[in-house]
Amino acid sequence: MRFFRRRDRERVDSPAAGDVEPPDDQPDAADDADADDDAWASAAHEDTDEDALWRDRATAVIPGGASTGSKRPEALYGEAGAGPAHYTRARGCELVTASGLKLVDCTMALGAVALGYAEEAVTQHVIGAVAAGNVSGLSHTLEVEVAERLCDAIPCAEGVRFLKTGAEAVAAAVRIARTATGRSTVVGSGYFGWLDWWTDAPGVPPSARERYRHVPWGDVAALEEAVDAAGDDLAAIILEPVVERLPDAGWIAAARAACDRRGAVLIFDEIKTGFRLRRGGYMEAAEVLPDLATFGKAMANGFPLAAVVGRGAIMDAARRTWISSTLAGEATALAAATAVLDWHDERDVCAELATIGAAMRGGVSEAIERSGVAGVEMAGIDPMWLLRWDDPARQTRFQELALAEGVLFKRGAYNFAAIAHDERAVLAIERAASAALVRLREEERE
């Protein structure tokens, strides 16, 4: 908890302390800070013990301390898990922790939010949906409207089924593919959520995933080998197309060709890339289209909505199997998606995310270079980037020091750009990284 004790830790835009070398061509963020800007967080009080209290209460009743794996204290801050794990308010790209610390958030709820927290249009749409009755004995008209708009926006989409989580959408895509082909074996590469059909997590019976073959990302030979091994039983190839970088076109083409040759279904998992890399996901940049694709995360800017979309002839198999969830068509998340779709109609949101992400990672990369700290490198792509450290203990210390400077970086996974990361936030991120790295360098010298 030593990182909470800094005397000068008051505002996220405070000039960096110590011998941090701020970039000299940038405006001083403190100069143009709007006096009213902190009002939304004014009820917050800084009591650093509060964060520890909430962590303790959480671990007492929630195994692991959080229901989302990446939000467990251990996942956020390493083994000791000593950092704020709970928030009370979030707006734009900032959150207020349980103790009242205001942080610039680079994690953006694991990429679920691409516009910003509590974004005005999304909030208004959701409030409207709540007031009008979130659910009833019939489907809401929004379900139809959003499905139609997804079919317009996503190149491979002629039909849509909604679900609540990415894991569900991917499981649904696999079930649709198996139903459509009447076969069982699935070859896959990527992360597909927590459900049994593909993971080897403790508690999953081997039989649940015995018709699944995992292959390394980007490896054409391994893909071909798994396809050959599947023989006439190949139902689908499912790929997470973008993992830290865009895939080689040859890998994607090999998957498409294998599916065509074998009469199998090609699925792209666009949970992270949809409405972020491109509105319609990686497939918009690809030379071939998948038959099915899954979307979630940024599609509803933090509201629980996921979808499996795809060619009409394949999606039709959803009628012949059973994919259903009581709240799949509840209106709030669909209303949020409407606002997101409006944003994308009005602006090139994904181009803006790429520009903002480039500024974020550029600033952090420069901070790394200026500090002279070795053993950390920048990875990923502009809208989703990450820091790779040579040593978990150094990563933890960097994280602590950056928190003391008012910025939450993601440990070991992506930081995500949002429209709400304005110039001031980008500057705060660079300054925090710079201060943390310089401090780390000093500590390691001592």
Ligand SMILES: Cc1ncc(COP(=O)(O)O)c(C=O)c1O
């Ligand atoms: C590519 C991909 N697929 C599926 C999932 C699972 O989504 P969810 O966590 O919403 O179930 C994720 C989550 O990070 C993901 O990144």
